[in-house]
Amino acid sequence: AGLRKPAYGSHSDKVGVTTVSECPAGVTETWDVPPPKKMIARISYPVAWSVKFNLTDFPVLRSGSGPDSKHIPHANIHSCITSRGVCSPFVSNSPGLATHTKALESDITISGSEGNVAFTTHVSLTEEVYTIIAHVRFYVPNPLSTPNASLPDVKYDIAIGASRSIQPQSTLCDPGSVYNVTTDSCSMCPAGTHLDGAQCTACAKGTYAPVQGLSSCIPCEEGYTDEEGQT
Numbered sequence: 001a002g003l004r005k006p007a008y009g010s011h012s013d014k015v016g017v018t019t020v021s022e023c024p025a026g027v028t029e030t031w032d033v034p035p036p037k038k039m040i041a042r043i044s045y046p047v048a049w050s051v052k053f054n055l056t057d058f059p060v061l062r063s064g065s066g067p068d069s070k071h072i073p074h075a076n077i078h079s080c081i082t083s084r085g086v087c088s089p090f091v092s093n094s095p096g097l098a099t100h101t102k103a104l105e106s107d108i109t110i111s112g113s114e115g116n117v118a119f120t121t122h123v124s125l126t127e128e129v130y131t132i133i134a135h136v137r138f139y140v141p142n143p144l145s146t147p148n149a150s151l152p153d154v155k156y157d158i159a160i161g162a163s164r165s166i167q168p169q170s171t172l173c174d175p176g177s178v179y180n181v182t183t184d185s186c187s188m189c190p191a192g193t194h195l196d197g198a199q200c201t202a203c204a205k206g207t208y209a210p211v212q213g214l215s216s217c218i219p220c221e222e223g224y225t226d227e228e229g230q231t
Contacts, residue, residue, distance in 0.1 A: 026057030176213035
């Protein structure tokens with residue numbers, strides 16, 4: 001499936017009142033490096049996304065106190081198994097349901113009334129169909145037009161998504177071969193190694209691989225042994 005437009009524009013105050021809507025005018029989130037359309041299980045792929053703010057409409061506040069305060073206190077990738085339901089910034093990191101990358105934080109780069117922020121991370125998934133969303137959280141005054149210090153700041157959680165089917169490596173490469181995401185090609189595991197999931201691993205002590213492209217190493221004959229990685 002193709003990339004989705006920004007589909008989640010959820011916001012809530014600090015007491016938990018939440019609504020879900022399109023991303024508000026004045027905030028634009030885009031994929032800079034989207035998840036590739038062809039993704040192989042257990043391969044790490046770089047992804048990048050950014051958000052542009054009209055700071056006149058959305059004067060983003062720093063979250064936290066002191067030198068550690070940031071305009072964006074939380075940004076990460078959520079990868080949700082599509083068959084389990086809707087993927088949103090509020091889906092927890094749960095095995096069999098969704099995985100999250102490590103949370104990032106950053107300040108906005110400000111130029112006049114425009115603010116920009118960008119994030120980069122890596123995604124590695126197992127064989128499934130996923131909805132992958134890039135999540136960004138920020139706070140603005142409440143209300144925007146005439147801020148009231150007695151009211152809690154408004155929290156926004158926005159995301160842009162992509163749907164991807166993660167394929168097993170075996171669908172691309174012959175037995176004993178590994179997939180190289182950089183060259184988009186397969187190569188045989190060299191002699192002295194065997195295919196171990198998505199990588200070539202040296203043969204354990206007491207086993208050997210005399211030729212390339214083996215899915216498993218051969219046990220030494222009785223009375224013989226060798227060191228790790230032998231051919």
